[in-house]
Amino acid sequence: GAxxxxxxxxxxxxxxxxxKIECRSLDFQATTMxxxxxxxxxxxxLMATSNEGSKATYEQGxxxxxxxxxxxxxxxxxxxxxxxxxxxxxFYICSARGRGTDLRETQYFGPGTRLLVL
Amino acid sequence: xxxxxxxxxEMSVQExxxxxxxxxxxxxxxxxxxxWYKQPPSRQxxxxxxxxxxxxxxxxxxxxxxxxxxxxxxxxxxISDSQLGDTAMYFCAFMKHGNQFYFxxxxxxxxxx
Numbered sequence: 375g376a377x378x379x380x381x382x383x384x385x386x387x388x389x390x391x392x393x394k395i396e397c398r399s400l401d402f403q404a405t406t407m408x409x410x411x412x413x414x415x416x417x418x419x420l421m422a423t424s425n426e427g428s429k430a431t432y433e434q435g436x437x438x439x440x441x442x443x444x445x446x447x448x449x450x451x452x453x454x455x456x457x458x459x460x461x462x463x464x465f466y467i468c469s470a471r472g473r474g475t476d477l478r479e480t481q482y483f484g485p486g487t488r489l490l491v492l
Numbered sequence: 493x494x495x496x497x498x499x500x501x502e503m504s505v506q507e508x509x510x511x512x513x514x515x516x517x518x519x520x521x522x523x524x525x526x527x528w529y530k531q532p533p534s535r536q537x538x539x540x541x542x543x544x545x546x547x548x549x550x551x552x553x554x555x556x557x558x559x560x561x562x563x564x565x566x567x568x569x570x571i572s573d574s575q576l577g578d579t580a581m582y583f584c585a586f587m588k589h590g591n592q593f594y595f596x597x598x599x600x601x602x603x604x605x
Contacts, residue, residue, distance in 0.1 A: 415581075416598075417595045417598050418583070423592060465535060467535075479525050480527070481593055483536065483538075485535070485536045486535050486537075
């Protein structure tokens with residue numbers, strides 16, 4: 375149980391275009407979803423936290439107009455990188471937390487999306 | 493703010509041997525959770541073990557066990573009978589009740605055949 379999927383797993387786009395990444399909880403309802411960015415051989419950097427039906431909370435230094443997050447349902451959150459530039463190239467990971475003791479007090483991670491902006 | 497420190501950037505262990513990864517944290521909270529996650533080359537984050545701070549008993553999951561020292565704010569991971577599939581980055585994480593995670597910088601573990 376507690377499976378989280380991400381799509382696409384890898385995307386290459388041209389500079390200036392927008393890219394949408396989907397994060398889905400497959401077998402539980404995700405009341406909270408988190409979006410992270412990870413550079414090679416580095417730790418995870420939290421970008422934003424989203425609760426179902428409300429606006430995302432962004433970490434300091436993360437441009438909310440560039441990284442649009444939507445959490446419209448209890449099983450889906452999306453991250454849209456708008457007007458992507460080469461410096462946005464990175465590995466993006468989502469995680470989800472649900473209801474119930476185990477689901478609420480643990481984060482379950484998606485497999486990540488590798489974004490390359492040319 | 494909470495901080496999590498992993499002082500061993502890289503470690504190696506012979507197959508079938510035992511290795512311990514260290515993690516310390518700083519918090520003024522009394523109720524919290526601690527985690528070890530494994531990130532193999534596929535980069536999928538996998539939950540290894542979870543410890544609730546109010547439980548004195550150390551958590552165990554098969555070959556993985558922790559040594560949780562609440563007063564010392566230490567949370568080390570012991571891997572017994574190391575296997576080649578244990579080769580990965582290991583992240584220690586701290587979470588207050590219902591709140592966000594704070595990750596350590598990670599320890600890269602290599603299991604040598």
